[in-house]
Amino acid sequence: MEEDELINLHFCLGVAIRNAFGLHKSDSELLAAFGVGIHPDDANGLIIKALWKRLQNGEE
Template sequence: MTQKQFPATIDEAVGVVIATLSDDDKTKIAAMAESDLIGLHFGLGAWIRNNLGLWSKNGELLESAGTRNPDDASLVIIEALWRRLREDVPKVH
């Protein structure tokens, strides 16, 4: 049995999360105010903590996030995701 490969950096983690989100979810997250991102803690944040190994063996990703706390690390990833999605959204003039 091979060990599951987890992303080791914030950038890799954001890529994994983006690949799992629907276009509608990406649009909704990109449109959020930064102060509202904490509202994603229990839904998307829990998915990140559970599926990217933040509760178990992914010390590299925790280190990349600059914290040993899985809750804090998931917020760092959500904020990076939000920034990337906002970069990717075409600007409406």
């Protein structure tokens, strides 16, 4: 998958990440780690992109 196609994962993997890690909760420590005012959908996008980069580098 190309980087510009990652947006296609928003409604499947992105929602699964948001729900599994509680990013939609106001007291989410993971969401807070991204900084003040980040939206949960933006946070799960950053997680997906980081995972994609690791996979491109052959990391597990």
